Amino acid sequence: QVHLAESGGGSVQVGGSLRLSCVARGRTASTYAMGWFRQAPDKEREFVAAISWDGDDMLIADSVNGRFTISRDNARNTVYLDMKNLKLDDTAVYFCSADRQLRAGTADEHEYLGQGTQVTVSS
Numbered sequence: 001q002v003h004l005a006e007s008g009g010g011s012v013q014v015g016g017s018l019r020l021s022c023v024a025r026g027r028t029a030s031t032y033a034m035g036w037f038r039q040a041p042d043k044e045r046e047f048v049a050a051i052s053w054d055g056d057d058m059l060i061a062d063s064v065n066g067r068f069t070i071s072r073d074n075a076r077n078t079v080y081l082d083m084k085n086l087k088l089d090d091t092a093v094y095f096c097s098a099d100r101q102l103r104a105g106t107a108d109e110h111e112y113l114g115q116g117t118q119v120t121v122s123s
């Protein structure tokens with residue numbers, strides 16, 4: 001069992017930056033690929049980024065590529081999502097995910113999903 005807890009959400013203006021964190025708890029948490037999904041109001045949940053258990057491989061959505069960076073610190077069982085040059089369309093609830101495989105796909109395909117943290121970008 002892996003429990004995920006996100007933090008770092010908040011309100012920011014267009015062009016600003018935020019760092020999201022997700023702490024994974026569980027005996028095998030460090031062996032899981034981890035990632036992020038987001039869901040904007042009235043939209044489907046979408047993949048944002050994912051990182052392999054050892055941090056060597058990453059996947060990132062085209063919509064955020066070049067602006068968002070995913071990383072992890074296995075000593076802290078934490079995955080980060082560094083977001084810069086935020087846009088209005090980045091407003092969403094951001095969910096941390098964990099899965100035995102590194103993949104994008106849908107949130108339902110990932111074994112674990114956190115409760116989410118709200119990111120609001122305003123003009």
